[in-house]
Amino acid sequence: MGTVMVALGLALSSTGHVWALFVGHGVLIGFLGMGAIYPPLVIYVSRRFDRRRGTAIALISSGQYVAGMIWPAVFERLIAGAGWRIAYLGYAGVVLLGVLPLATLFLYPAPDVFGAGGKHAGTRHVAIPEPRTRVLGLRPNVVQAIICAASVCCCVPMAIPQAHLVAFCGDIGIGTATGATMLSVLLGCAFISRQLWGAFADRHGGLKTVLAGSAFQAVSIGAFLLTQNEAGLFVVAAAYGFGFAGIIPAYVVSIRDLFPPEEASWRIPLVLFTAMSGMAFGSWFAGRIYDHFGFYAPAFGSGVMFNLVNLALVGFLVMRHPQGRPRIAKGPVTAYVIDEDAPLPRVEVSLDNMP
Numbered sequence: 471m472g473t474v475m476v477a478l479g480l481a482l483s484s485t486g487h488v489w490a491l492f493v494g495h496g497v498l499i500g501f502l503g504m505g506a507i508y509p510p511l512v513i514y515v516s517r518r519f520d521r522r523r524g525t526a527i528a529l530i531s532s533g534q535y536v537a538g539m540i541w542p543a544v545f546e547r548l549i550a551g552a553g554w555r556i557a558y559l560g561y562a563g564v565v566l567l568g569v570l571p572l573a574t575l576f577l578y579p580a581p582d583v584f585g586a587g588g589k590h591a592g593t594r595h596v597a598i599p600e601p602r603t604r605v606l607g608l609r610p611n612v613v614q615a616i617i618c619a620a621s622v623c624c625c626v627p628m629a630i631p632q633a634h635l636v637a638f639c640g641d642i643g644i645g646t647a648t649g650a651t652m653l654s655v656l657l658g659c660a661f662i663s664r665q666l667w668g669a670f671a672d673r674h675g676g677l678k679t680v681l682a683g684s685a686f687q688a689v690s691i692g693a694f695l696l697t698q699n700e701a702g703l704f705v706v707a708a709a710y711g712f713g714f715a716g717i718i719p720a721y722v723v724s725i726r727d728l729f730p731p732e733e734a735s736w737r738i739p740l741v742l743f744t745a746m747s748g749m750a751f752g753s754w755f756a757g758r759i760y761d762h763f764g765f766y767a768p769a770f771g772s773g774v775m776f777n778l779v780n781l782a783l784v785g786f787l788v789m790r791h792p793q794g795r796p797r798i799a800k801g802p803v804t805a806y807v808i809d810e811d812a813p814l815p816r817v818e819v820s821l822d823n824m825p
Contacts, residue, residue, distance in 0.1 A: 472506030473569040477562040479503055484558035509739040512719075514577065516726050516734060521672065523726060524679070527719040528668025535661035535715075539654060605728050606790040613728060614737060616783055618744040621721055623780035624684050625748030626755065627691050627773030628714050631656065633753040635707065638766045642698055652707045659711030667716020676724030677791070679716055681784045686713030688777035694770045718745060752776075 479498030482490050512527060519526040548557040605613045631638075635656065639649030671679040690710035697706050725737045756769035763769075 472503050473565055473573070475499070475506065476503035477566045480558045480562035480565070484555040484562075486555065509742050512722050512742070513734050513738050516722060516738070517731065524671030524676070524719065524723045525665070525668040527722050528664045528671070528716065531719045532661050532664050535657045535664070538657040539661070542654075606787060608790070610729065613787065614740070616787060617721065617724060618741055620680070620780050620783040620787075621718075621741050621745035622748035622751075623776045623783065624680070624687065624717055625745045626752035626776040628687065628717070629749040629752030630756045630769060630773045631691065631694065631707070631710055634756050634760070634766065634769070637760075638694070639703070641766055644700055644703070648700060652704055655704060656707040656711040659708045660715035663712040664715040664719065668719060670716065671720050671723045676720045676722070676727050677784060677788050679720035680724060681781065681788055683713055683715070683717040683720060684777060684780050684784060687717070688774055688781065689713070691770055691773045691777060695767055695774075718742075721745065 475498045479494040479500075479502075481494075482498060483494030511530065515526050515530050516523055545557055545561075548560060552560075603609070632653075635653050636646050636649035639652065640646050667679055667683060670682070687710065690706055690713050693706045693709065694703075697703050721741050722738055725741060726734060729737055752773070755772070756766075759769040759772060760766055
């Protein structure tokens with residue numbers, strides 16, 4: 471569904487009408503298209519991997535950075551030769567002919583949450599934790615709300631350099647072409663560092679990864695206020711790309727660390743929704759502040775303030791679980807070994823303090 475909606479949105483936008491651009495991008499590509507691709511894909515991957523879940527999610531989420539390095543050069547030549555409408559239609563064809571066959575070939579049914587009641591015969595092993603009413607000593611939905619609020623506060627500043635870096639360079643006398651190159655450097659560093667943050671999340675857990683990445687992001691955004699020369703901005707842009715890249719995948723890992731797997735299908739999209747809302751607001755908010763003051767320093771300064779609130783919220787959760795990466799199963803666990811072909815359908819064994 472998501473692939474077809476993206477292709478339809480590109481085709482509609484290629485007509486060139488203002489309403490078609492809003493409907494094509496906002497409704498078809500954004501709401502119905504990417505909304506039906508990214509969250510389900512992340513949930514699917516999180517259920518496929520356990521010990522290396524952070525690395526897997528980081529790798530899957532890095533596709534946008536690879537696209538940011540490759541497709542602009544292709545689009546530039548295609549637009550120069552055939553026009554932007556043909557570029558839209560051509561890319562719609564690439565989406566349809568590329569994504570759908572790949573999804574059919576590689577996206578097998580995800581493992582059952584509890585390993586029982588599925589349609590695949592054979593023996594399956596699963597550990598089912600006892601029901602819990604507390605997460606990190608709080609009600610589960612309170613923790614969810616804190617994570618969602620933290621995602622907004624980190625994504626508002628996250629959007630500012632990505633959306634306004636080229637304009638910021640022009641504002642301080644650096645050419646827009648250099649600013650575009652700087653943005654490419656930022657995205658390239660984000661791709662590389664996201665793999666490192668994924669490995670960090672596997673070792674230390676999602677919440678500590680969010681905290682570390684957010685702290686790095688806060689420092690690098692503040693550095694934009696102190697740097698005006700071209701060489702320094704390239705360094706700051708690279709540092710910013712290194713800092714922010716692992717935050718969103720780490721939120722996904724945090725949800726899987728803290729909550730039962732059967733709740734991932736609504737908790738992960740909720741965090742992604744609030745995070746992307748923060749990104750949208752941050753891009754608009756920075757532009758409004760620039761329009762009011764006439765320069766970008768207040769916008770970047772506001773980003774630092776939002777980032778500090780994020781650090782306080784995530785730090786509060788980390789302090790409530792200082793022992794390391796949280797695990798769902800902390801007490802007695804009932805393990806079921808289910809063989810659908812055996813005369814006796816179930817053997818039940820009690821395991822105490824299973825990690």
